[in-house]
Amino acid sequence: MGKLIKEFKEFAFRGNVIDMAVGVVIGSAFTGIVNSIVNDLFTPLIAKLTGSVDFSALVVSLGADADAPKLTVGNFIQSVVNFLMIAICVFAFIKLVNKLHRPKAAAPEKAPRLCPYCKSAIADDATRCPHCTSQLD
Helix, strand or coil, rough: HHHHHHHHHHHHHHHHHHHHHHHHHHHHHHHHHHHHHHHHHHCCCCCCCHHCCHHCCCEEEECCCCCEECCCCCHHHHHHHHHHHHHHHHHHHHHHHHHHHCCCCCCCCCEEECCCCCEEEEECCCCCCCCCCCCCC
16 A cells, blocks of 8 residues: 555656646636636627627427427537637637747858858958968958
């Protein structure tokens, strides 16, 4: 039993597991933010643009009587629309984060000065080539 507890401690407190746990917690918090953006900002805007179209009322009945099974196609369409809005929000957020963390582009390096005789790289202020000892202009 002691060996099992020791193995569990090694597993549970390994860096990757703790990093993953932190990621799950942050992801849960981020889910609340994204859902709020979709439900509180985008959904009302789309409702305004489409005249408050509600897909959830679309139902296909598989029989004539009242107890016949029903395909709630509208709920599926609404779920797809919600997924697309969430995907767009996450994409925009990731794009923003990448833009903020993108390293500044380094200035391109100047091409090295070459000796006109041996074509070796030489210092810009050199008066003589260190490779072929030719006198330089």
